[in-house]
Amino acid sequence: MTRLSINVNGIQRHLDAAPEMPLLWALRDLLGLTGTKYGCGLGQCGACTVHLDGAAVRSCDTPLGAVGTKKVTTIEGLAAEPRWHRLTSAWTAEDVPQCGYCQPGQLMSAAALLHRTPNPSDSEINQGMAGNLCRCGTYLRIRSAIHRAAPEAPR
Amino acid sequence: VTVRLTRRRLIELGVTSGAALALELWMPPRTLRALASVAAEPFRPNAWLTIGADDIVTITVAKSEMGQGVFTALPMLVADELGAVWSRVRIRQADGDPFNEYQNTGGSSSVPDSWDILRRAGAVAREMLRTAAARRWSVPPTDCRVADGIVRHPATGRSARFGELVAEATTIPVPDAAGMQLKPREEYQLIGRPLGRVDTPAKIRGEATFGTDVRVPGMRFAVVARCPYLGGRLLRVSSARALAIAGVQRVVELQPMGPPVHLRGGVAVVADTTWAAIEGRKALDIEWDHGPHTGVTTASLKRTFRDSAAGVGKLVREAGSPGESLTGRPPFEATYEYPFLAHAAMEPGNCTARVSEGSAEIWAPTQFPPSAIGVAAALLRIPPEKVTLSIPFIGGGFGRRINEDFVAECILLARQVDHPVQILWTRDDDMQHDFYRPAGAQRLEAALDDRGFPTAILHRIAGPSTNSFYTPGHLRPEAQEIWGSDFPYAIPNRRLEYAEVNTPVPIGWWRAVSVAQNQFCLEAFVSELADRARIDAIAFRKAMLSGHPRLLGLLNAVSDLSDWRSPVPQGRARGVAISWGDGTFVAEVVEASLGEREEPRVHRVSCAIDCGLVVNPNLVAAQAEGSIVWGLTGALKGEITVADGMPQQRHFADYPIMRMPEMPEIRIRLMESNTPPSGIGEPCVVPLAPALAAAVSRLRGAAVRTLPIRATA
Numbered sequence: 001m002t003r004l005s006i007n008v009n010g011i012q013r014h015l016d017a018a019p020e021m022p023l024l025w026a027l028r029d030l031l032g033l034t035g036t037k038y039g040c041g042l043g044q045c046g047a048c049t050v051h052l053d054g055a056a057v058r059s060c061d062t063p064l065g066a067v068g069t070k071k072v073t074t075i076e077g078l079a080a081e082p083r084w085h086r087l088t089s090a091w092t093a094e095d096v097p098q099c100g101y102c103q104p105g106q107l108m109s110a111a112a113l114l115h116r117t118p119n120p121s122d123s124e125i126n127q128g129m130a131g132n133l134c135r136c137g138t139y140l141r142i143r144s145a146i147h148r149a150a151p152e153a154p155r
Numbered sequence: 156v157t158v159r160l161t162r163r164r165l166i167e168l169g170v171t172s173g174a175a176l177a178l179e180l181w182m183p184p185r186t187l188r189a190l191a192s193v194a195a196e197p198f199r200p201n202a203w204l205t206i207g208a209d210d211i212v213t214i215t216v217a218k219s220e221m222g223q224g225v226f227t228a229l230p231m232l233v234a235d236e237l238g239a240v241w242s243r244v245r246i247r248q249a250d251g252d253p254f255n256e257y258q259n260t261g262g263s264s265s266v267p268d269s270w271d272i273l274r275r276a277g278a279v280a281r282e283m284l285r286t287a288a289a290r291r292w293s294v295p296p297t298d299c300r301v302a303d304g305i306v307r308h309p310a311t312g313r314s315a316r317f318g319e320l321v322a323e324a325t326t327i328p329v330p331d332a333a334g335m336q337l338k339p340r341e342e343y344q345l346i347g348r349p350l351g352r353v354d355t356p357a358k359i360r361g362e363a364t365f366g367t368d369v370r371v372p373g374m375r376f377a378v379v380a381r382c383p384y385l386g387g388r389l390l391r392v393s394s395a396r397a398l399a400i401a402g403v404q405r406v407v408e409l410q411p412m413g414p415p416v417h418l419r420g421g422v423a424v425v426a427d428t429t430w431a432a433i434e435g436r437k438a439l440d441i442e443w444d445h446g447p448h449t450g451v452t453t454a455s456l457k458r459t460f461r462d463s464a465a466g467v468g469k470l471v472r473e474a475g476s477p478g479e480s481l482t483g484r485p486p487f488e489a490t491y492e493y494p495f496l497a498h499a500a501m502e503p504g505n506c507t508a509r510v511s512e513g514s515a516e517i518w519a520p521t522q523f524p525p526s527a528i529g530v531a532a533a534l535l536r537i538p539p540e541k542v543t544l545s546i547p548f549i550g551g552g553f554g555r556r557i558n559e560d561f562v563a564e565c566i567l568l569a570r571q572v573d574h575p576v577q578i579l580w581t582r583d584d585d586m587q588h589d590f591y592r593p594a595g596a597q598r599l600e601a602a603l604d605d606r607g608f609p610t611a612i613l614h615r616i617a618g619p620s621t622n623s624f625y626t627p628g629h630l631r632p633e634a635q636e637i638w639g640s641d642f643p644y645a646i647p648n649r650r651l652e653y654a655e656v657n658t659p660v661p662i663g664w665w666r667a668v669s670v671a672q673n674q675f676c677l678e679a680f681v682s683e684l685a686d687r688a689r690i691d692a693i694a695f696r697k698a699m700l701s702g703h704p705r706l707l708g709l710l711n712a713v714s715d716l717s718d719w720r721s722p723v724p725q726g727r728a729r730g731v732a733i734s735w736g737d738g739t740f741v742a743e744v745v746e747a748s749l750g751e752r753e754e755p756r757v758h759r760v761s762c763a764i765d766c767g768l769v770v771n772p773n774l775v776a777a778q779a780e781g782s783i784v785w786g787l788t789g790a791l792k793g794e795i796t797v798a799d800g801m802p803q804q805r806h807f808a809d810y811p812i813m814r815m816p817e818m819p820e821i822r823i824r825l826m827e828s829n830t831p832p833s834g835i836g837e838p839c840v841v842p843l844a845p846a847l848a849a850a851v852s853r854l855r856g857a858a859v860r861t862l863p864i865r866a867t868a
Contacts, residue, residue, distance in 0.1 A: 001401060017428075018401065025430035029376060034368035035361020037550075038429070039501055040582040044807040047501055075361030091359050095351045095773055098781055099222030100358030101365055101501040101550030126816035133807060135501045135551050136222045137784025138777075139815040 006067045008033065009077030019065025024048045026064050027074060035075035035104045039133070046132030049105040049112075050074050056112035075104035084111055090149035098136035106132050110146050119150045198321035200283055200329055203276035204233055210304055210318035212239045217249035218269075219260040219522050220354060221552035222781075223836050224774035227352045229269050231770060235345040236277030236338060239317070240304040246353055251517075251524030251544030253532070260522040261557055261664065263834025266770055267738065270832055278335035280324075287323035288315050302344070340768070340829065349773035354548070363548045366520035367579060369507045374575040375404065376429040377568060378436050381421035381588055382411075384800045385659040387446030392422050396438040402431025406439070409567045415625040416530060416563050417661055419588065423568045429579050448659040449800035456797065457492060459656055460596035463617035464490055468652030471633055472641070475648030480602040480611030488600040489683060491676040493844075493862040495591040495660055495795040495802075497810055502550020504580030504588075506565035514541040515566065516575075520549040522556040530559045531566045553785075554664035558590055583805040590663025591795050591802075593619045593636070595656070597676040602648075607688025608699065611648035614640060616673065619657045621664075639670030639841070642677055643706060643735050644699040660797060666785060667837040670736055671844070675862065678732040678845035683858055692731050692849065693719060706733060708826060709742035709763045716822050717744035717761035727758060730849025732842035738833025739766040743783075743842035746819075747850040752866035755851050757787055757819040762839055764823065767830035779823050779839045786843025788813045793863055 004015045008031060015030055022041075027033040027050070036059055039047030043058040050059045051073035078084050087110060097103045106129070113120060113128035120128060125143050134142070147153055197207040205213045214230040226246050234244050252258060257268060281301050288306035289296035292313055300307045307314040340346075357363040382388055394406035403426045411420030424435035507518040508531075515535055521527040524544050532539040549556060565578045580588070595618025601609040620632035633653035640651055665671075685695035693710050700706050713731065714720065723729055727748045734741040746759040760783050769775050792811045796803045804810040848859040855867075 021428070021430050025428050028368075029428040029430070032370065033361075034364070034370070037365075037502070038367060038579065039503075040806055041433075042582070042806055042808075045501065045582075079360040088359050092351065092355055095355055095777070097222075097352065097355055097358040098224075098777055099501065099549060099551045100354065100363050101548075103358050104361045107359065123816075126818075129815045131814075133501065133812050133814065135499060135553075135785075135812060137781035137813075139784065139813075139818045140780060140821060141777075143815065143818075 008072045021064045022060050023062045023064055024059040033074050033076055047102050047105040049108040054115055056109050087149040090145040094141045094145040096138050096141040096145050102134045106142055119152045198324045200280045201276050206317050206321050208318045208321055210243050210316055212243055213245045213247050215247045215249050217258050218265045219546050219549055221549035225265045226354050228266055228770050228774055231345045232273035233277040235343055236274040237281045238301040251528050253525050253528040253539035258524045263836040266832045267834055274337050275332040275335050279332050282330050283324045283327045284320050286327050287320045346770050365502050365550045366505045366547045369518040371575040375425050376432050377423050377425045377576050377578045378432045379421045379423045380436050380439055382419045382443050384443055384446040385448045387444045390442040390444050393440040397435040400435045402427045403435035407571050416560055418560050418564055445800055452798050453796040456658055460617050463654040463656045464596040464598040464615055468615045468654035471653050472651040477611040477648040477650040480648045486600040486602050490598045491860045492596045493672050495594040496793040497586055497589045497795055498553045498555035500551030503585035504561045506561045507577040508565045508569035509575035510569040516543045518545045519562050520556055522552050526559045527562040530563045534566050553666045557664050586804050587802055590661045592665030593662045599680045609646050612646050613650045615652040617654040617656050619662050620655050624662050636669050639736055640673040643703050667840040671841050674734055674841050675844040679848045682849035705740050705765050709740055709765055712763035712824050713742040713744050713761055716824050728850045728853035730846040732845035734838050734841035739838040741838045743846050745846040745850050749854050752868040754866035755864050759820040761822040765826040766835045767828050767832045769825050770832050775835050776823050778835045782839035784813055786840040790844040790847050791863055
């Protein structure tokens with residue numbers, strides 16, 4: 001066990017944990033932030049996506065010790081950020097979720113995509129979201145929601 | 156025991172069990188108790204709703220929300236009949252009731268099961284509020300109108316909000332639900348509107364609690380090493396290295412269980428975090444007995460299925476004189492094959508439980524609460540009433556969570572641990588210890604008239620029996636394997652046979668169950684017959700469906716929707732298929748091309764649906780969209796193989812799921828109907844595979860008869 005400190009959703013959190021523990025389990029089991037989901041543990045499904053300094057990463061294969069001073073944003077933090085209100089509103093307008101389990105990861109990937117590419121084309125969205133699985137099949141609604149959330153989309 | 160009783164009852168009742176269940180439902184034990192304990196406020200006329208003095212209407216949903224939208228569709232039925240304001244409606248998930256089979260969520264039955272009773276539940280409350288207002292104003296109740304959360308007396312302009320009437324309404328005798336006058340369709344305020352899902356905001360904010368998110372004070376986390384060998388068992392385990400891992404607290408052996416639960420047994424590692432449990436499991440030194448099935452392979456199973464499909468089966472159903480027709484000219488015949496498929500829900504298996512002396516609390520993402528409670532009570536030897544079951548949001552059900560194995564396993568562990576414990580199934584656990592959709596082969600033979608239309612069809616289904624797997628010695632092994640096989644086409648002579656071929660591979664209920672396999676074979680065959688007769692595949696079907704206005708309407712609709720009559724773009728082909736069942740009918744057209752290795756690429760799916768009156772078109776469209784992705788994933792990619800005595804797939808790299816870049820355009824049309832609503836969770840899955848097979852057959856110039864349809868090179 002090591003005394004570690006990471007910044008999660010703007011708050012400095014102190015943890016007693018092994019540095020090799022994946023960030024996912026620290027968030028879920030130590031910090032009680034269960035919005036970030038376990039899907040595969042292998043970086044294949046995207047359910048555990050969070051941001052490190054605004055870039056999307058898979059928290060299931062990101063060791064706690066590798067976070068360092070980078071700012072971690074989870075779905076709980078994203079949902080509270082005013083600048084992402086447009087994205088969550090678009091998700092509501094398209095009524096995207098079904099079971100909803102993959103949706104936090106989808107939103108985190110979508111936010112990172114819009115951060116890099118403010119007005120993505122269909123194919124840019126496909127590429128940006130290809131790592132996020134949805135077994136309920138909400139892909140077309142996700143794509144529509146991202147278009148709707150893009151800054152140049154009609155308000 | 157209760158467990159088997161409930162499932163068998165559901166199975167025997169089939170998917171059109173609404174009426175029978177409704178009678179039981181109206182007065183299940185907990186409902187009676189609830190009625191006996193009606194408080195002065197809030198107003199609780201029955202188990203389904205309460206109304207507070209603050210006008211908030213709280214509606215109980217006694218089905219599991221697994222993405223299909225029951226939290227939205229079912230309350231709409233209550234609220235519309237009640238005359239409630241939708242924004243004032245709140246949802247409460249019912250706890251599991253051991254005796255209430257209505258809670259079983261499956262078979263696309265939630266809306267059809269609930270259509271009558273939930274509207275009656277709303278009507279009872281409405282009439283009590285109306286009577287309360289009429290008494291207050293000393294006017295006849297029939298002169299009062301109820302709408303928008305208000306009772307009005309138009310003649311005098313008086314009005315009262317629901318919240319203002321609850322105290323008096325509580326004193327009104329509860330009227331007979333069966334005698335309620337229900338609203339005519341033209342007065343619906345909510346039913347038929349594309350309302351957004353009530354669970355969307357929580358699911359977007361990461362606040363929705365799934366089974367894996369359940370947190371109980373003092374709880375521990377566990378993963379289980381289960382015997383990977385079919386029919387194998389634990390020989391010995393050494394836990395010393397596991398216990399040396401920081402955070403690991405206990406290593407507990409779990410006993411196997413036979414049918415109907417089917418638990419392979421194993422070793423649980425209990426820790427203070429899930430990660431420590433996973434690391435601890437890696438450090439177990441385990442020796443497994445490899446079981447008797449190490450020689451079983453996918454190839455050997457396929458051969459057996461094919462041979463059995465070519466042999467003689469048990470006669471299930473016969474009409475006309477098919478034997479006579481098929482013995483004349485050499486019949487046209489084809490054999491179709493399909494693999495085992497995994498559910499692979501995004502939320503893997505999990506369960507949380509606390510076992511105390513004489514009682515248990517369970518948090519389980521279950522589709523069948525009564526069987527979950529039943530198995531827990533049986534294992535703990537306590538009355539079912541002593542088991543409390545909470546049902547969190549389910550991260551995808553698809554039939555996997557009908558089984559109670561994951562609950563039984565957690566109870567076996569929790570009774571040996573002094574703390575509440577949550578078992579998480581890692582992805583490889585979930586993939587490897589699934590109850591798969593049965594694989595099999597089916598042979599079809601047709602005698603054809605001069606124009607190429609079938610005059611007789613022999614249909615032989617060969618594959619494992621779900622009934623035999625769960626109830627060895629079952630007298631009707633074919634019962635669950637023949638669903639959807641009674642085709643609507645006007646073919647006078649027909650014979651259905653079933654050849655039972657059991658395998659060591661665990662099987663269960665997979666979205667659309669055997670309807671999907673059976674209608675894949677039948678519809679792929681019909682398309683082959685149409686091509687052989689050189690008749691348009693839609694026209695060919697319509698010629699045999701003159702007595703089925705709903706299917707004819709759907710074929711016309713999907714023809715328009717898919718541009719069926721306009722030329723297909725270069726390099727593409729279209730295939731059509733229909734689905735029939737208990738109430739819901741679907742027609743789909745798939746437009747596809749082939750890649751360099753002849754792998755199918757799907758460009759567009761057009762889907763016309765007749766599911767009776769549409770309660771919420773937004774939810775129906777979502778189910779259709781999801782079913783299309785589900786059906787295509789199965790048809791293009793899905794295959795669980797067996798070698799070395801175990802299923803081979805472990806994760807999303809070797810059991811791939813469709814991703815966004817592969818998405819086709821989707822066009823959906825909902826037919827207008829006054830028929831009571833029928834199910835929508837499964838039927839749209841069914842036509843994808845046969846429609847795709849028909850399109851790819853045209854592109855390749857050779858009939859596609861095997862799923863999945865993959866690259867040939």
